[in-house]
Amino acid sequence: MRGLESVLVLGNSWHSLLVACSLKKKIANLKVTLSYNELKTNGAVSVRRELSSLLSVLELTQESLLRLCDGTYFLAHHIVDESYGREFYWSVDDYGISDEVQDFHQLFERFLWPEARYDDFCVTAQLSKYGKVIDLQRHVSAAGAQKKEQNYSGLHLNIIPFTRLLLRYATYLGITVVNEVTAPCKEKNEAVKGEALDSAGARHTADFVIDASYIQEGISSEPNQDVHDWTHYFGNQYATRLFVANDFNPNPTSSLVFSSDSLVNAIPLRTGVAYEYLGNKIVLDKFLTQSPHSAAKKTLRQNTYGCLCRPWQGRKLALGLAAARPGNLLVSELDLLMQELALLIGLWPSVPFQPSLAQEYNRLATTLYCSVRDMHLLGYWLIQGGELSDLQSLPTELRKEVEVFIASSRLPHRDERYPAAAEWISLLMGLKKWPIHFPPLRLERADNEFPDFFQSILNKVREIVANAPQQVAHINDLLRSQNNHAER
Amino acid sequence: MATNNARMVILGGGTAGWMTAAALAKKFSGMPLSLRLIESEELGTVGVGESTIPHIRHFNQFLGIDEADFVRATKATFKLGIQFRNWGELGEEYIHPFGSVGFDINGVEFQHFWVSAYQSGNAASFDDYSVAAAAIKKNRFAYPQSDDTGWRGSYNYAFHFDAALYASYLRRYAEDRSVVRLEGKVKHTECDPVTGNICSLHLESGEVVEADFFVDCTGFRALLINGSLGAEFESWAHWLPCDRALAMPSTKVVGLSPYTRATAHSAGWCWQIPLQHRVGNGCVYASEFMQDDLAYQHLLSQLEGAALLEEPRKFRFVAGMRQQQWRKNCVAIGLSGGFLEPLESTSIYLIQVGIKALLDLFSPRADQQLLQHEFNARVTAEYVRIRDFIIMHYAETRRDDSAFWRYCQTMSLPDSLVQRQNIFQQVGHVDHLQYGVYAAVCIGQGVIPQHFDPRVGGYSEATVAGYLARMRNEIAQLVDEMPSAELFINHLLNNEEHS
Incomplete structure (x- = not known):
């Protein structure tokens, strides 16, 4: 038995580039070959939960990555529900953290519901609301608890410069990039054997093959590969992407706008806004016909959702969109990909391959995909009114999440939950799915002291937000200072 | 179930009973919940778990107990880990x-x-x-x-502490916070013929104690969860064949050691737990592979010159757990819910797992079936995790010097x-x-x-x-x-x- 010496990564987008770079960066003596046929796409990619891992791979600071990729800061999603006239800012940051009780949402429900807004008690949600940003490496959270070495801000990146950056970095790291390969079918077949031929006929071999392809039409379906199809949970969706240049919003906040028949995800970048539209075919056809952005590339594709039952089979592993499509609105493709890579590194194989490693990876990855899928389905269900009578149409695990939360204000036990429980709860609370019953709550202060307590939290949040710079000004200052530095 | 002023009864006053009472009293103090604990001085307690893992500190901190006071009251010593001898x-x-x-x-x-x-x-x-x-x-x-x-x-x-002293300590704590202790033994229970819920406990004294919710802390007897409600026990004896234990205290002969010792023998293992005033000793063994008198002799040989303070107490047990530790309107906490040998000092921790889940989920007005399901899922997951961890000590051995170890090497997992x-x-x-x-x-x-x-x-x-x-x-x-x-x-x- 020997260690894995070489890997062949297949792909056509930033996904495969990031996989190749991550592996090469983490495992210096690994020979990485990238079979890469770039699929020209534009738009944005967001990273939030896994930003520090990404920065570590790229050896960049957050500011450098933002500058190089036309980025903006990503503090919270603005979720707008046009059908029910609701909106709130959904952040991964703490909501009204309090040392007094473990769960702020229980205090909130008892004293503030239904008049107050849950997101008023979250610093990053409020910063996002007012288009501001602060140095989140070290900030004082709402109730005064000192945050250390945590960073709740993420980034929105423009795909084109991000892809170029990765490509240059891959070359810098010594990754062999095979630009021209044989026909796709041949490539797939050869790849399973760990081989790829370039246009000059040179043969590139590897111990292990990772398929990180961006596949428009859905996850790969190969012989002997079963797929969990989740499309029926999401409904029959079509999607299109659009990048509108020079449309920079002075208050750059990503928004998810739900209406009765469509969903628009708008991600602000420094040079424009990347839109993703989802809806039924009639609505999107109409949109494409009537859109004023005639120069934009408009292609309509049917969205499918699901995951491979066994993303790791033998010596081949599928990652990213080649393995799963559990939704990308609330958990980004990049965040998910970094999670998958962490799983793979933790179970790094040797030769000959041991089936138990693949089995464990497949178990963990499927659990991860289901958790992300459920987060998205929860969002859709809440937006569509969150009627308990509709729960039967949801996957069992998710149904249990909702039922237990409503019954007890707690989330049920789950082996691997991604994103974290606090994010699930803030999504539920933000979209006003309150628990019906709370466990009896014992408090360290008298009821009549709570108005002052809540007001003090609000005051702290407001003070932080008032003293924070506007994001646009902050980014411009950052770019100016870096340009000055470069000139010097 | 009543919507206001819910009534809860804890049956059994050992470590599990008083830990549960103290935690409930702390969390629900000032709330419309009456708490009563029934125990009998005639019935002994198992005095489970003199040795603990660090989670016990979280429990004490939750109660707001002063650590030095606790150390004094329970004759406690500090523990940094477990020494395993003769296992691999x-x-x-x-x-x-x-x-x-x-x-x-x-x-x-x-x-x-x-x-x-x-x-x-x-x-x-x-x-x-x-x-x-x-x-x-x-x-x-x-x-x-x-x-x-x-x-x-x-x-x-x-x-490490004296579990009986800990129970007494928590009794004072709970009684100071309005938990009412009733002396008595249960003669029989009365269940609602329609719902199957327990309605009341009839004591030998003739007193009838009614409640909306019951916590069974009656140890191996499992009077309520099994006796009244018939929750089935799932045996894991085929993976954990030890089914007997002898326990006895001895005098101290050496200075305090900050660890528990677990020494494997030919058909199980022996523990040594140093307290301030004595040493707790025990021998866990599989009766299929070792006779009682041999186990006794083995335990004596471990004393290293110390004098016996009491005659050994003998316990019979089967490793496993109730498939439902919350059934109807009753939760089992401690030995009534399940048993895993204390090789990794998890007995009190498993009590904490049950208490934590109960504190999280107890909500008299909510859908009880949903909460039961969640409680049982949480507790089962933790039992199974610890079960596997303990089995691993037996399975990952190279010992083949006795029939017991040869069985462990080849048993299915x-x-x-x-x-x-x-x-x-x-x-x-x-x-x-x-x-x-x-x-x-x-x-x-x-x-x-x-x-x-x-x-x-x-x-x-x-x-x-x-x-x-x-x-x-x-x-x-x-x-x-x-x-x-x-x-x-x-x-x-x-x-x-x-x-």
């Missing part, structure tokens, strides 16, 4: 230390660096990279500093354990719930991963060896500064007396 092989020993072993380097868990060094002949024993283990080897103790990101904050501690062990053996991967502890025990048992994290390959042998050597030196320096465990506790108690 006769003559071998290792320590399961509390806290971390080594430090992660650039996001890579320490055990991978250790495996790399081990393969190149540059590693000391795994537990040598733990502050707790190093302190155990020198009988030292000092409080860790939780805000220190270096070695001083890298370890953790628990306690739960699929969950087989998978976890396969993964650890191949790549040293440990899931986050077991991180640290699992690696220490696996490696201690002699299971060395074949491969390490590929990122370690980026470091030269000399660099890794240098990291490890530096860690050992720093740990040794820190431990040298610590007082002896005996001195530390004497100082703590004397200061208390003066204050």
Whole structure:
């Protein structure tokens, strides 16, 4: 038995580039070959939960990555529900953290519901609301608890410069990039054997093959590969992407706008806004016909959702969109990909391959995909009114999440939950799915002291937000200072 | 169930009963909930778990108990880990230390660096990279500093204490917070013919105690959860064949040791737990492989010159758990819900698991069936996790010197354990719930991963060896500064007396 010496990564987008770079960066003596046929796409990619891992791979600071990729800061999603006239800012940051009780949402429900807004008690949600940003490496959270070495801000990146950056970095790291390969079918077949031929006929071999392809039409379906199809949970969706240049919003906040028949995800970048539209075919056809952005590339594709039952089979592993499509609105493709890579590194194989490693990876990855899928389905269900009578149409695990939360204000036990429980709860609370019953709550202060307590939290949040710079000004200052530095 | 002023009765007043009463009294103080505990002085308690794991500190902190006061009242001593002797092989020993072993380097868990060094002949024993283990080897103790990101904050501690004194201590605590204690024995229970819920307990005295919700802390008797509600017991005896225990206290003959000792014998194992005033001794064995009198002789031989303080008490048990620890309007906490031998000192921890789930989920007005399901899922997951961990001590052995160990080597294992062990053996991967502890025990048992994290390959042998050597030196320096465990506790108690 020997260690894995070489890997062949297949792909056509930033996904495969990031996989190749991550592996090469983490495992210096690994020979990485990238079979890469770039699929020209534009738009944005967001990273939030896994930003520090990404920065570590790229050896960049957050500011450098933002500058190089036309980025903006990503503090919270603005979720707008046009059908029910609701909106709130959904952040991964703490909501009204309090040392007094473990769960702020229980205090909130008892004293503030239904008049107050849950997101008023979250610093990053409020910063996002007012288009501001602060140095989140070290900030004082709402109730005064000192945050250390945590960073709740993420980034929105423009795909084109991000892809170029990765490509240059891959070359810098010594990754062999095979630009021209044989026909796709041949490539797939050869790849399973760990081989790829370039246009000059040179043969590139590897111990292990990772398929990180961006596949428009859905996850790969190969012989002997079963797929969990989740499309029926999401409904029959079509999607299109659009990048509108020079449309920079002075208050750059990503928004998810739900209406009765469509969903628009708008991600602000420094040079424009990347839109993703989802809806039924009639609505999107109409949109494409009537859109004023005639120069934009408009292609309509049917969205499918699901995951491979066994993303790791033998010596081949599928990652990213080649393995799963559990939704990308609330958990980004990049965040998910970094999670998958962490799983793979933790179970790094040797030769000959041991089936138990693949089995464990497949178990963990499927659990991860289901958790992300459920987060998205929860969002859709809440937006569509969150009627308990509709729960039967949801996957069992998710149904249990909702039922237990409503019954007890707690989330049920789950082996691997991604994103974290606090994010699930803030999504539920933000979209006003309150628990019906709370466990009896014992408090360290008298009821009549709570108005002052809540007001003090609000005051702290407001003070932080008032003293924070506007994001646009902050980014411009950052770019100016870096340009000055470069000139010097 | 009544919507206002809910009535709860805890049946049984041992460690589980009074821990439950204290926690409920703390959490629901001032709330419309009446709490009563029924126990009988005629019935003995098992006095489970003199040895604990660090989670007990969280429980005491939740109650707001002053640690020095607790140490004094329960004759407690500090515990930094468990010493295992003769488990992997006769003559071998290792320590399961509390806290971390080594430090992660650039996001890579320490055990991978250790495996790399081990393969190149540059590693000391795994537990040598733990502050707790190093302190155990020198009988030292000092409080860790939780805000220190270096070695001083890298370890953790628990306690050995007299479980009967702990129950008494918590009884005072609970009674001070409005828990009403009733003396008496239950003659029979009355259930609602329609719902099947327990309505009332009829005591031998003729008193009838009604309640909306019941907690069964009656130990192995499981009077309510099994006797009244018929919750089935799932036996794990085929994986954990030990089914008897002898327990007896002895005098102290040496200074205090900050650890529990678990010494394997030919058909089970013996424990030694040092308290301030005595030593707790016990012998766990499989009756199929060892006669009672032989176990008794074996236990006596472990005393090392100490005098017996009481005659041994004998326990019979079957490893396993109730499939439903919350059934109808009754929750089982402690031995009435399940039993796992105390090899990893988890008995009181399992009580805490039940209490925590109850505190989280008890909500008289909510859908009880949903809460039951969630409670049972949480508790079962934790029982199964600990079950697998304990089985692993028996399964990962090279001992073949007795029929018992030969059985352990060849017995079938739960699929969950087989998978976890396969993964650890191949790549040293440990899931986050077991991180640290699992690696220490696996490696201690002699299971060395074949491969390490590929990122370690980026470091030269000399660099890794240098990291490890530096860690050992720093740990040794820190431990040298610590007082002896005996001195530390004497100082703590004397200061208390003066204050």
